[in-house]
Amino acid sequence: MAKEVVEKDEASVDVLPPRNPARTGLMTASPDWSDDENGGLNPRDYVSSLARGLEVLRAFNRTRRKMTLSEVAAETGNTRAGARRILLTLVHEGYAVADGKLFDLTPQVLELGYSVLSSKGAWDIARPFIDHLSSELRESVSAAVLDRFDVVYVSGAQYHRVISVGITVGARFPAHCTATGRVLLAAQAPEMWPGMLQHIPLTRMTEHTVTDPTEFRRVLEQVRDQGWSLVDQELETGLMSIAVPLHNPSGGLVGAINVGIPTVRMSAATAIEYVLPKLQETVLNIRESLKR
Amino acid sequence: MAKEVVEKDEASVDVLPPRNPARTGLMTASPDWSDDENGGLNPRDYVSSLARGLEVLRAFNRTRRKMTLSEVAAETGNTRAGARRILLTLVHEGYAVADGKLFDLTPQVLELGYSVLSSKGAWDIARPFIDHLSSELRESVSAAVLDRFDVVYVSGAQYHRVISVGITVGARFPAHCTATGRVLLAAQAPEMWPGMLQHIPLTRMTEHTVTDPTEFRRVLEQVRDQGWSLVDQELETGLMSIAVPLHNPSGGLVGAINVGIPTVRMSAATAIEYVLPKLQETVLNIRESLKR
DNA sequence: CACAAGAGTGCGTTATGTGAACAATAGCAC
DNA sequence: GTGCTATTGTTCACATAACGCACTCTTGTG
Numbered sequence A, B: 001m002a003k004e005v006v007e008k009d010e011a012s013v014d015v016l017p018p019r020n021p022a023r024t025g026l027m028t029a030s031p032d033w034s035d036d037e038n039g040g041l042n043p044r045d046y047v048s049s050l051a052r053g054l055e056v057l058r059a060f061n062r063t064r065r066k067m068t069l070s071e072v073a074a075e076t077g078n079t080r081a082g083a084r085r086i087l088l089t090l091v092h093e094g095y096a097v098a099d100g101k102l103f104d105l106t107p108q109v110l111e112l113g114y115s116v117l118s119s120k121g122a123w124d125i126a127r128p129f130i131d132h133l134s135s136e137l138r139e140s141v142s143a144a145v146l147d148r149f150d151v152v153y154v155s156g157a158q159y160h161r162v163i164s165v166g167i168t169v170g171a172r173f174p175a176h177c178t179a180t181g182r183v184l185l186a187a188q189a190p191e192m193w194p195g196m197l198q199h200i201p202l203t204r205m206t207e208h209t210v211t212d213p214t215e216f217r218r219v220l221e222q223v224r225d226q227g228w229s230l231v232d233q234e235l236e237t238g239l240m241s242i243a244v245p246l247h248n249p250s251g252g253l254v255g256a257i258n259v260g261i262p263t264v265r266m267s268a269a270t271a272i273e274y275v276l277p278k279l280q281e282t283v284l285n286i287r288e289s290l291k292r
Numbered sequence C: 001c002a003c004a005a006g007a008g009t010g011c012g013t014t015a016t017g018t019g020a021a022c023a024a025t026a027g028c029a030c
Numbered sequence D: 001g002t003g004c005t006a007t008t009g010t011t012c013a014c015a016t017a018a019c020g021c022a023c024t025c026t027t028g029t030g
Helices: A048-063 A069-076 A080-092 A107-137 A179-186 A190-199 A213-226 A268-291 B048-063 B069-076 B080-092 B107-117 B119-137 B179-186 B190-199 B213-226 B268-291
Strands: A096-099 A102-105 A140-147 A150-157 A172-174 A229-232 A239-247 A253-262 B096-099 B102-105 B140-147 B150-157 B172-174 B229-232 B239-247 B253-262
Touching: A048 A069, A048 A080, A048 A102, A048 B048, A048 B080, A048 B107, A069 A080, A080 A096, A080 A102, A080 B048, A102 B107, A107 A140, A107 A150, A107 A253, A107 A268, A107 B048, A107 B102, A107 B107, A107 B140, A107 B150, A107 B172, A140 A179, A140 B107, A150 A179, A150 B107, A179 A213, A179 A229, A179 A239, A179 A253, A190 A213, A229 A268, A239 A268, A253 A268, B048 B069, B048 B080, B048 B102, B069 B080, B080 B096, B080 B102, B107 B150, B119 B140, B119 B150, B119 B253, B119 B268, B140 B179, B150 B179, B179 B213, B179 B229, B179 B239, B179 B253, B190 B213, B229 B268, B239 B268, B253 B268
Parallel strands: none
Antiparallel strands: A096 A102, A140 A150, A140 A253, A150 A172, A229 A239, A239 A253, B096 B102, B140 B150, B140 B253, B150 B172, B229 B239, B239 B253
16 A cells, blocks of 8 residues: 555656756756756755645646645655645645645745746737737737747637637647647757657647657748748647747747637638738737837 | 845744745735734644745746846845755756756746636636626726735736736735725625734825725725725726626635726726626626536 | 544654855956 | 956755654544
């Protein structure tokens, strides 16, 4: 008995979990997809209590709220005693509340990640343009950034008709099968491509998802060369999305903006003909605004 | 900025770190309005490493991104060695990246607080109604929940005219001078009122802000009795806001929804006559939807 | 009332924080 | 440029705080 099967990431219990290596001495910049996926981290440079605590917070996100101590322990691979200490700490610091035996997060946890959403103010500036594009096209528009192999939505305007494409801020999807994701992946520096292409899991999401590495590489090359991406039902059946990258005035990649369109409403050809120019115009306008 | 000596609390070597380790002490944690302000927490029940780590994450939010190790140490009241271990842990877990000597958070931190935004799906359901109200009124509409004495915005639709009221999801404002805040405070159980009224800091934000406790109590009573709140330029000059509470079908308080209106565009009387009914209708519709 | 499941506790062992020393930079005066 | 100093990043040793384990206590169920 004792320990349940923790089927998620098995590494949760002793030795250093694998992730970004960060060697001592030279610091690795930007999510490195290079091949040194070791875990070679000096034990002195690691605080496992912190990692465990963060894992508890994530557990609440996975399971969607309200768990007992034991559930948290099982979910995170902790002992009950350990989970209890962590939960009480979170309560003490105001990140969680204990309601009887059920623990729950408070809105204070937003303080932990909020800066990413409001960062640099670039998205604040982009916001009106996104809204405007949304009402003009009468479709949902959103902005996303890349986090490893996921896209994370940082802003968005939903346009609601009968069918609507709903994306919440903070949502996360695999990059390989989303238009924003492909635009962002394609915009990575050339030297990143090998590692990226080697490590990215081309998970099949629908019958249309591109899962062949060679084909995926070709797709990415095309996206890079044409400067936009259209993805037709590779993430979700019935959903088409078209995206372009957003660069700041100095040329740096800020993120990507996409329009999500239910396939019943428009063909891919129509989207390219009608939506794409407006999307491109929008990012140009945003970029212009960022100058000031 | 803030590069002073880090004198910490000298006796830090034993039991229970005080409430907020960070000297800068904005935003103290721990959600007890009641008077049990003991701090009486068994050392066994507290993981200070976790609290330190979370404090580092918050430091990034306060200062808005990119800090060196030493800056983080100073900002959080840690030693450089300790800050380093925490930062390297965050990097290892993917929450941060080290770019040369500058550390920065990644979008992965959103995973920590995301569940609050997407919780229970109540806000997902409310979302279309909020959007609809926004386009109908041609004003920005948002939804918020209470976190101690702050309101935190969890959803919103911005309507952009020349002047627009811009609120980002995750934003946080003092509850006492916002319409949503007053609605939520007023909806607290009667036995909470004394502690609440005693502890809430009635910070002056504009010349209109109600800062007198007695008057504030009267205001709150009125809000409770009438079931809505209109706040005229008490948070920000030129901004008026009107809010109503949102209850779920079983009567529990879910949050509040408000319409923000630039004062140049409408008088308070007009807002009450014209906006309030639509707002009330909207929450009724949302509540109806939540039943299913 | 017995039983099971979960919550809380004491203790030996391990991992972590601290402060100080050391190393590498960055400024800065010249 | 050279040499100086102030600042920041890194390492180390040791005191101690946090861990898991095994245990007890509480609560809810038949």
